[in-house]
Amino acid sequence: MGTKIKNMNRLKVTLSGITLANPIIPASGTYGFGDEFAELYDINCLGGISFKGTTREARYGNPLPRIAECGNYGMINAVGLQNPGVEHVIAHELPRLKSHYNGCIVANVSGFSVQDYVETCALLDKEPIDILEVNISCPNVHNGGMAFGTSPEAAAEVTAAVKAVTTKPVYMKLSPNVTDIVAIAKACEAAGADGLCLINTVFGMRIDIRRRRPVIANRYGGYSGSGIFPLALRMVNQVACATSLPIIGCGGVSSAEDVIEMMMAGATAVEIGAANLTNPMVAKEIIDRLPALMEELKIEKLTDIIGIVNHE
Numbered sequence: 199m200g201t202k203i204k205n206m207n208r209l210k211v212t213l214s215g216i217t218l219a220n221p222i223i224p225a226s227g228t229y230g231f232g233d234e235f236a237e238l239y240d241i242n243c244l245g246g247i248s249f250k251g252t253t254r255e256a257r258y259g260n261p262l263p264r265i266a267e268c269g270n271y272g273m274i275n276a277v278g279l280q281n282p283g284v285e286h287v288i289a290h291e292l293p294r295l296k297s298h299y300n301g302c303i304v305a306n307v308s309g310f311s312v313q314d315y316v317e318t319c320a321l322l323d324k325e326p327i328d329i330l331e332v333n334i335s336c337p338n339v340h341n342g343g344m345a346f347g348t349s350p351e352a353a354a355e356v357t358a359a360v361k362a363v364t365t366k367p368v369y370m371k372l373s374p375n376v377t378d379i380v381a382i383a384k385a386c387e388a389a390g391a392d393g394l395c396l397i398n399t400v401f402g403m404r405i406d407i408r409r410r411r412p413v414i415a416n417r418y419g420g421y422s423g424s425g426i427f428p429l430a431l432r433m434v435n436q437v438a439c440a441t442s443l444p445i446i447g448c449g450g451v452s453s454a455e456d457v458i459e460m461m462m463a464g465a466t467a468v469e470i471g472a473a474n475l476t477n478p479m480v481a482k483e484i485i486d487r488l489p490a491l492m493e494e495l496k497i498e499k500l501t502d503i504i505g506i507v508n509h510e
């Protein structure tokens with residue numbers, strides 16, 4: 199076997215029977231449908247792509263400004279699920295993505311009622327997507343999903359309702375803005391979820407001290423980027439210890455070292471969000487760096503380290 203093929207096999211991971219060439223997935227909302235990135239590099243190097251959150255109807259999002267920078271430790275966004283609606287996504291975005299990308303397509307879905315989630319997921323069920331990532335954790339729109347992700351009962355209700363209308367693996371995307379993320383994760387597992395994705399952004403705020411006003415028009419927003427990495431890692435580890443579902447780890451990942459750490463905490467795949475916005479090459483750079491880092495850390499296959507800190 200050539201060294202290149204051997205290296206490629208060492209990076210493979212499997213989510214609910216779907217094999218990804220490597221665990222790297224750009225996170226929803228930070229990669230669009232990949233078009234801008236495809237101009238910079240061959241996006242077929244990615245294990246998967248989680249596309250911008252779609253909803254039943256088109257949404258224009260929140261008033262501007264929607265972004266507050268937080269130095270080199272991250273950013274706050276309050277985009278508010280701006281998207282063209284699921285029917286447009288199915289008619290235009292998905293065929294275009296599918297025409298130039300062969301990896302795992304993760305369809306990120308949001309809703310404002312259980313019925314919204316059900317209708318959007320039912321429409322996507324007939325489409326060439328691999329995983330439904332159900333966002334019950336958007337902090338940026340009133341009643342925009344986070345209401346479902348902060349109560350175990352509501353999280354279970356959305357999970358069961360979506361499972362009933364789809365044959366695709368259903369991954370529930372959890373919010374860190376809760377007292378006990380394990381309770382929410384377990385409720386999703388009991389309701390039939392196939393996997394979990396965590397975390398979404400952390401509810402945050404910045405103030406413009408010269409103008410004496412919140413930076414973000416909506417006042418608060420979702421904080422993401424390297425500053426949230428330890429929090430995300432802790433939550434992934436807690437959930438990995440308490441459930442037997444595969445986990446897509448997300449939150450503050452910006453290097454190959456972070457990916458290894460996230461997998462050691464219990465993630466099977468790893469999403470990269472805000473880092474794409476500061477360095478559009480980051481996902482490819484991480485994939486390219488992984489084999490050398492694995493060599494250095496004496497990791498034969500990435501699957502060997504998933505949740506390794508939990509096996510005592």
Ligand SMILES: Cc1cc2nc3c(=O)[nH]c(=O)nc-3n(C[C@H](O)[C@H](O)[C@H](O)COP(=O)(O)O)c2cc1C
Nearest residue numbers: 225226227251275333397398422423449450471472
């Ligand atoms: C500008 C922006 C838009 C986002 N939009 C979505 C979205 O539509 N759906 C979703 O589930 N998460 C969305 N997120 C959250 C990210 O997918 C990710 O969960 C979060 O940013 C934490 O990862 P990070 O620290 O690597 O950015 C968005 C994040 C950012 C920064």
